[in-house]
Every structure is written in structure tokens, then in C-alpha cells.
Amino acid sequence: xxxxxxxxxxxxxxxxxxxxxxxxxxxxxxxxxxxxxxxxxxxxxxxxxxxxxxxxxxxxxxxxxxxxxxxxxxxxxxxxxxxxxxxxxxxxxxxxxxxxxxxxxxxxxxxxxxxxxxxxxxxxxxxxxxxxxxxxxxxxxxxxxxxxxxxxxxxxxxxxxxxxxxxxxxxxxxxxxxxxxxxxxxxxxxxxxxxxxxxxxxxxxxxxxxxxxxxxxxxxxxxxxxxxxxxxxxxxxxxxxxxxxxxxxxxxxxxxxxxxxxxxxxxxxxxxxxxx
Amino acid sequence: xxxxxxxxxxxxxxxxxxxxxxxxxxxxxxxxxxxxxxxxxxxxxxxxxxxxxxxxxxxxxxxxxxxxxxxxxxxxxxxxxxxxxxxxxxxxxxxxxxxxxxxxxxxxxxxxxxxxxxxxxxxxxxxxxxxxxxxxxxxxxxxxxxxxxxxxxxxxxxxxxxxxxxxxxxxxxxxxxxxxxxxxxxxxxxxxxxxxxxxxxxxxxxxxxxxxxxxxxxxxxxxxxxxxxxx
Numbered sequence: 001x002x003x004x005x006x007x008x009x010x011x012x013x014x015x016x017x018x019x020x021x022x023x024x025x026x027x028x029x030x031x032x033x034x035x036x037x038x039x040x041x042x043x044x045x046x047x048x049x050x051x052x053x054x055x056x057x058x059x060x061x062x063x064x065x066x067x068x069x070x071x072x073x074x075x076x077x078x079x080x081x082x083x084x085x086x087x088x089x090x091x092x093x094x095x096x097x098x099x100x101x102x103x104x105x106x107x108x109x110x111x112x113x114x115x116x117x118x119x120x121x122x123x124x125x126x127x128x129x130x131x132x133x134x135x136x137x138x139x140x141x142x143x144x145x146x147x148x149x150x151x152x153x154x155x156x157x158x159x160x161x162x163x164x165x166x167x168x169x170x171x172x173x174x175x176x177x178x179x180x181x182x183x184x185x186x187x188x189x190x191x192x193x194x195x196x197x198x199x200x201x202x203x204x205x206x207x208x209x210x211x212x213x214x215x216x217x218x219x220x221x222x223x224x225x226x227x228x229x230x231x232x233x234x235x236x237x238x239x240x241x242x243x244x245x246x247x248x249x250x251x252x253x254x255x256x257x258x259x260x261x262x263x264x265x266x267x268x269x270x271x272x273x274x275x276x
Numbered sequence: 277x278x279x280x281x282x283x284x285x286x287x288x289x290x291x292x293x294x295x296x297x298x299x300x301x302x303x304x305x306x307x308x309x310x311x312x313x314x315x316x317x318x319x320x321x322x323x324x325x326x327x328x329x330x331x332x333x334x335x336x337x338x339x340x341x342x343x344x345x346x347x348x349x350x351x352x353x354x355x356x357x358x359x360x361x362x363x364x365x366x367x368x369x370x371x372x373x374x375x376x377x378x379x380x381x382x383x384x385x386x387x388x389x390x391x392x393x394x395x396x397x398x399x400x401x402x403x404x405x406x407x408x409x410x411x412x413x414x415x416x417x418x419x420x421x422x423x424x425x426x427x428x429x430x431x432x433x434x435x436x437x438x439x440x441x442x443x444x445x446x447x448x449x450x451x452x453x454x455x456x457x458x459x460x461x462x463x464x465x466x467x468x469x470x471x472x473x474x475x476x477x478x479x480x481x482x483x484x485x486x487x488x489x490x491x492x493x494x495x496x497x498x499x500x501x502x503x504x505x506x507x
Contacts, residue, residue: 273327
């Protein structure tokens with residue numbers, strides 16, 4: 001039954017989320033095409049280059065926001081409004097309903113995050129490649145690159161490990177973000193009345209608590225690492241040390257959050273529903 | 277085997293008692309009317325049986341099993357409002373039902389749609405409210421279920437549509453199945469009922485065979501209902 005639920009969940013969510021991700025790809029291709037030409041080479045081009053850049057960033061943020069909000073709304077609407085009368089009378093377990101939403105929601109969220117990251121990289125690469133090929137602004141004779149400094153020296157990890165950490169953070173943050181929304185909705189459903197408003201309140205409450213915990217969790221180890229450093233050491237290894245400390249820490253935080261939220265969701269989903 | 281057993285069902289909403297200590301049993305092959313005025317607790321009772329509400333106390337058993345995937349696979353439920361995604365085409369909804377309910381008969385559904393001249397390629401939202409309700413009824417009655425639960429299937433429709441709905445119900449349910457039908461339009465369904473359950477202010481007032489009740493009081497069920505629930 002889970003396979004059938006997944007099939008219909010994919011089909012339904014694709015109606016909105018597939019066009020959104022296709023639009024992101026089209027936007028990236030257009031951006032790369034524009035950056036590969038000479039239209040931004042003149043000095044007056046700054047007047048339309050900046051608004052276009054702002055528009056691009058707003059679009060990426062909007063696509064990402066619509067994706068996460070749609071995943072939350074879909075969970076709520078499909079399970080706890082009129083449509084819930086159908087979903088909760090199907091011969092499936094509550095956890096099968098939940099897992100179908102979680103797997104599909106996380107997949108879309110990861111895809112959107114991955115495409116957004118690739119879009120930034122592609123645009124950066126296109127701009128760099130164009131500059132290198134035309135050599136208009138880049139005077140390499142004045143850049144003193146130390147050949148002994150590697151990517152790992154600056155960013156704390158070799159490129160493949162760095163990308164693997166990014167991927168791990170992306171996946172775990174997707175799970176924790178989706179589960180945080182689901183927990184809020186499920187907690188809201190436990191209220192006698194104003195369930196939707198309660199869900200929104202729970203979401204912002206949990207969000208604030210998580211922000212405080214993660215900020216402290218990130219700041220304390222960083223402070224301990226940095227406190228004995230000289231100014232020179234601080235300037236040269238601060239970035240690499242930050243990445244070296246932040247990536248495992250963020251992964252652990254997102255993992256713990258995902259596990260805690262999942263357990264709460266499991267308990268709440270297995271309580272019998274009370275549809276209005 | 278008892279098809280449905282409700283034991284001491286109570287449902288509270290805060291301090292308000294929606295249902296109070298309801299107990300009854302239903303056997304296979306009966307049409308049972310859940311009768312009561314608006315707000316008496318009919319819908320709450322049906323939602324408890326389908327698992328859409330959890331009782332404050334008491335239990336529901338379907339074929340001696342508590343409510344779960346097994347019971348849901350043999351119950352065909354029609355709520356008192358539209359519950360399907362209106363952006364879907366009818367044929368997509370038929371595919372959905374066929375995928376999840378092993379007892380769903382797609383041919384029967386398409387046949388009933390054709391008789392009503394409903395195009396399965398149409399989206400649900402393009403249909404009138406009355407036609408949407410007929411589509412829902414067709415889907416529910418296209419299952420070979422053991423228990424049909426129909427919540428106010430006659431409310432808000434014209435007399436001609438009522439005849440169609442009753443005809444659809446009677447001509448499509450299996451003889452070994454039972455139908456629980458809630459309504460306050462007694463005269464329309466009186467002749468098809470085997471049993472009645474009167475619900476008054478959340479409590480079970482009467483549970484009796486229709487023929488026995490008629491013979492005892494020498495009155496129609498509609499008349500008895502009017503007397504019991506006189507304002």
C-alpha cells in the first residue's frame with residue numbers, strides 16, 4: 001500500500017513542484033547564456049545587471065519557499081481537511097500515510113535545494129569562464145596566488161569531502177525541516193479548536209527554540225577553538241577551522257532534530273484522529 | 277457473525293456531550309436507518325464507526341476486529357460533504373479507488389457514470405454540486421463492501437435526485453452487506469429500512485425492527501419519528 005500511496009503522492013505534488021523546478025532550470029540556463037555573452041561587459045550594463053541579479057535571487061528564494069510551504073499545506077490539506085475523510089478511510093496504516101508524505105516531501109525539498117546550489121555554481125562558473133576568456137576585468141598578473149595553498153587549506157576539506165558534507169547537510173536539513181512542519185501540524189491537531197492557528201503557533205515556537213539551541217551549539221565550540229589563536233592564525237585558518245567545526249556540528253544537529261521530530265510524529269500519528 | 281458492534285460509545289467535545297453511552301449491534305444483510313434531528317449525533321456516530329473520530333470512551337468492532345486497515349477495507353463510507361480533490365478528473369479518482377479498494381468495480385462505476393451522462397474525463401470542479409454528490413455516491417456504491425455507511429445522502433437534493441440515489445443504493449449493494457444510512461428525511465427511505473436507530477441528544481432512544489415498530493404502534497416510522505422528536 002505504501003507504494004500506491006507514494007505513486008499518488010508523487011503524481012499530485014508534481015503538478016506544482018515539477019513546473020517550479022523546471023522553471024529553476026530554465027532560469028539557470030538563461031542566466032548562464034546571458035553571462036556567457038558580452039551584454040554585461042559595458043559599464044552601463046550595471047543598471048540592468050543588478051536588478052536581474054536581485055530578481056534571480058528572489059526567484060530562487062521564492063521557489064524554495066513555495067516548495068516547503070506547499071509540502072506543509074499538502075500534508076495538512078490532504079490529511080486534516082475534507083480530503084482527510086478519504087485518506088483516513090483507506091485501508092492503510094497511519095504511518096504508511098505519514099511515510100508517503102515524508103519521503104515525497106523530502107525528495108522534492110532535496111531536489112530543489114540541489115538544483116538551487118547547482119544553479120549558483122553554474123552561474124558562478126559561467127561568469128568566471130566568460131571573464132577568463134575575455135580577460136576584461138581580470139588582470140591575473142596582479143594576483144599573487146600561492147600554489148602551495150589548496151582548497152582544503154581554505155575550506156577545511158578536499159573538494160570531494162566538502163561536497164559530501166554539503167550533501168549530508170542538505171539531506172538531514174530537508175528531513176528536519178519537513179518533520180518540524182509535520183510535528184507542528186500534528187500538535188495543532190491535538191487542540192480542541194483553532195487547530196490551524198495552533199499549528200502555526202507551534203511552528204514558530206519550535207523554530208525559535210531550535211534557533212536558540214543551534215546558535216549556542218555552533219558558537220560555543222567556535223569560541224573554544226578561536227580563543228587561543230593569535231591574530232595571524234585567526235586570519236589564516238579561521239575559515240577552514242569554521243568549516244571543519246561547523247559541518248559535523250550541523251550534520252549532528254540536523255540528525256538529532258530529525259530523530260526527535262520523527263519520534264514525536266510517530267507517537268502523534270498513531271493516536272486516533274479527530275477530524276472536524 | 278456480528279458485522280458491527282458499538283459498545284458504550286461516548287464522545288465529548290470539551291464539556292459538550294455529543295454521544296453518550298451508545299451500544300448496539302448490526303448483523304449482515306440489513307438496511308438500518310440512523311434517524312434523529314439535526315445535531316442529535318448521527319454524523320458523530322458514523323465518524324466514530326469509520327475511525328475518523330476517536331471515542332472518549334467505548335469501543336467499535338467490525339467483524340470482531342477494532343477499527344483499522346482491515347475494517348476500512350470492508351467499509352464503504354459516504355460523508356455528508358464533498359471530500360474528493362476537486363482538481364482531479366473523474367477517471368483519475370476511479371483509478372485511485374480501484375488501486376486502494378480490492379472490492380472496487382471500475383466497470384460498474386463507468387457504467388453508472390455513462391447512464392448519468394457524466395464524462396469521466398471531466399474534472400470534478402467543473403460539475404454542479406448535485407452531480408459531484410452523485411459521483412461520490414457512485415464511487416461508494418461501486419464497491420462490493422460488507423458495510424456501507426451513508427451520511428445524509430439525501431440532504432440538499434431534489435426529489436428526482438433522491439429517487440436516483442435510493443435506486444442506486446438498492447440496486448448496487450450486496451445482499452449479504454448492510455447499509456447504515458443517516459437521515460432526517462424519514463418518509464423518503466422508510467420503505468427500504470429493515471431496522472431503525474433513533475438518536476436523541478446523543479443518546480440511543482430506540483433500536484428496533486421497522487416492522488415490529490409499525491405493528492406495535494400502528495403508525496408509520498415517519499409519524500413515530502415526528503412524535504418522538506416533537507419540538
